Amino acid sequence: MHTLATLAPALGLTALQRGEQWPAASIAGQAHYPAHIPLPLVSPIDCAGHGELLPAGPAETELALATAQQAFTQWRLVPAPQRGELVRRIGDRVRTHKHELAALITLEAGKIISEAEGEVQEWIDICDFAVGLSRQLCGLTMASERAQHRLQEQWHPLGVVGVISAFNFPVAVWAWNAMLALVCGNSVVWKPSEKTPLCALAATRLVQDVVAGFDAAPAGLLGLLQGGTEAGRQLAADRRVALLSATGSVRMGRAVAQTVAARLGRSLLELGGNNAAIVTPSADLDLALRGIVFGAAGTCGQRCTTLRRLIVHESVADALLARLQAAYASLRIGDPRLPDTLIGPLIDHAALQQMQLALTAAEAQGGTVRQGGGGITQGVPNTGAYVAPALVSMPAQTAIVHEETFAPILYILRYRDLDEAIAMQNAVSQGLSSAIFSNDVREVEQFIGPAGSDCGLANVNAGTSGAEIGGAFGGEKDTGGGRESGSDAWRAYMRRATNTINYGSTLPLAQGVKF
CATH class of the missing domain: 3.40.605.10 (Aldehyde Dehydrogenase; Chain A, domain 1)
Structure with a gap:
């Protein structure tokens, strides 16, 4: 190394x-x-x-x-x-x-x-x-x-x-x-x-x-x-x-x-970016899973384009959550110099403290930590801030969900119709990146249209992270x-x-x- x-x-x-x-x-x-x-x-x-x-x-x-x-x-x-x-x-x-x-x-x-x-x-x-x-x-x-x-x-x-x-x-x-x-x-x-x-x-x-x-x-x-x-x-x-x-x-x-x-x-x-992805009933869940996991857990949640809110139709939420939990359990966390590592450390222990405070607030506001969230000490260099990326089910977009915590926390919310989902996505003050996973052309066009996502980046069947240099990069509102x-x-x-x-x-x- x-x-x-x-x-x-x-x-x-x-x-x-x-x-x-x-x-x-x-x-x-x-x-x-x-x-x-x-x-x-x-x-x-x-x-x-x-x-x-x-x-x-x-x-x-x-x-x-x-x-x-x-x-x-x-x-x-x-x-x-x-x-x-x-x-x-x-x-x-x-x-x-x-x-x-x-x-x-x-x-x-x-x-x-x-x-x-x-x-x-x-x-x-x-x-x-x-x-x-x-x-x-x-x-x-x-x-x-x-x-x-x-x-x-x-x-x-x-x-x-x-x-x-x-x-x-x-x-x-x-x-x-x-x-x-x-x-x-x-x-x-x-x-x-x-x-x-x-x-x-x-x-x-x-x-x-x-x-x-x-x-x-x-x-x-x-x-x-x-x-x-x-x-x-x-x-x-x-x-x-x-x-x-x-x-x-x-x-x-x-x-x-x-x-x-x-x-x-x-x-x-x-x-800042408090980025969301919408998963509709017509989505290819295998495709969505790849985009979600990299978007939410990649770079240990420390990208401005990191996926922080997952807005899932109630008809597919349980199935997708089960897949996410299995995928998160397989993530290799450790020394980033090793070729098989997928998740390295947070930048410092102050970032770890902020993550823990956010998870505590989420639970106080009715959330349930479904996966991860704790610090890791086994199998990693002794004093680094290593954490297990967290999946948190939330009853609504509470105060903590509106904040951008620079750590791998993914808040999971449910919706019934697309208008509601787009309104939830746009309700935060940041406006950097967004995504929709859908095979319905009407849903896609609504999402990328003038009454859809209010972000500078609006992706279709792709995650919120990983922008190419050919497009203009940036966002609206507090971004x-x-x-x-x-x-x-x-x-x-x-x-x-x-x-x-x-x-x-x-x-x-x-x-x-x-x-």
């Missing part, structure tokens, strides 16, 4: 083998670190410490922003296809180090091997997407009402893009933002989760190596700020940050949005309304200019105005 010592040489983290304190990152060849409180490096696999990083403070954040702003003034002038060439080279470098990066994600975030490799594959995929996009940053040409005039639309680089990311996808979410931002002509400053600093450090060093060998790329194009919330607050408040993309809790997103809005800046928010990754999400990283071009010798005014 990989350890930090075996991964460090390939990922540029060799000094950590000697137990030294590492500065968070060097910005444009400089590092200024006063006596900050060190950031501990802890793996959720066994909660053992394996070093420290020095976090960035206000001085480092200011240096990163100043350097990024200077880099943007140069990078915006590089033709977009050349910017795409840089991203192509980044993608090639990631391919070379895919397994080492995935192993580091497993060590630091606790993801099983296949999920960690899938996350690195997302980075590779978004590079491929962004390279093609670099030749398709297209505006429109529009007819003018005035003779010898035309209207056209252009998209220009925006500025410094700040990225705040969460621990559960320590590389992919940053890559969604950074790779698109680069081809759109922007510089990037990244504030990763303090729970996964090594993933961010390894990713940044890998990219900086590519940037250093690319003649057109200025120094400071990609910056990294390790640490807690202070650097994030500074990014939100600084007018040089043209777009701040933030992934995390609703509470964090509200704070970011208010700070950015106060300076009339742009924010792109990817926040924040942001869109990342595919489709036309690139527009968030650019500014639009509408041009009126008069190629005649007179100057008529629009709407027939005479002056």
